[in-house]
Amino acid sequence: MNSTQARRVVAARSDGLCEVCGRAKATNIQHRKNRSQGGTWDISNLLHVCGSGTTGCHGYIHANPLKAYANGWSVRGALTPADMPALLWKHFGRIYVWLSDDGSWNPVDFTETACRQGKDIA
Numbered sequence: 001m002n003s004t005q006a007r008r009v010v011a012a013r014s015d016g017l018c019e020v021c022g023r024a025k026a027t028n029i030q031h032r033k034n035r036s037q038g039g040t041w042d043i044s045n046l047l048h049v050c051g052s053g054t055t056g057c058h059g060y061i062h063a064n065p066l067k068a069y070a071n072g073w074s075v076r077g078a079l080t081p082a083d084m085p086a087l088l089w090k091h092f093g094r095i096y097v098w099l100s101d102d103g104s105w106n107p108v109d110f111t112e113t114a115c116r117q118g119k120d121i122a
Contacts, residue, residue, distance in 0.1 A: 013103045
């Protein structure tokens with residue numbers, strides 16, 4: 001998928017609102033796994049956020065990498081975005097979701113999360 005198509009799908013998923021704060025108009029795309037680390041334009045790798053790389057939620061993500069990794073807004077190089085849920089704003093509040101490459105999302109089952117990341121849940 002090219003960047004134009006990906007931006008269109010992500011904008012539809014967000015309904016035009018920042019997927020991190022839910023309060024501001026989303027104006028930029030955040031790659032959860034940086035392109036420099038092999039991140040792609042796959043929809044599961046993208047967030048629709050407010051601000052630029054230095055302002056709004058987009059800037060917050062870049063300025064606070066530990067919190068961004070913890071919340072799934074950024075994904076470490078060894079993981080794939082499809083295997084890392086993200087804490088996103090949806091119409092009823094912030095929840096952890098799985099992002100799919102078709103533009104859909106599903107609430108997280110934390111047992112499934114541990115299994116996807118190869119962790120022992122016993």
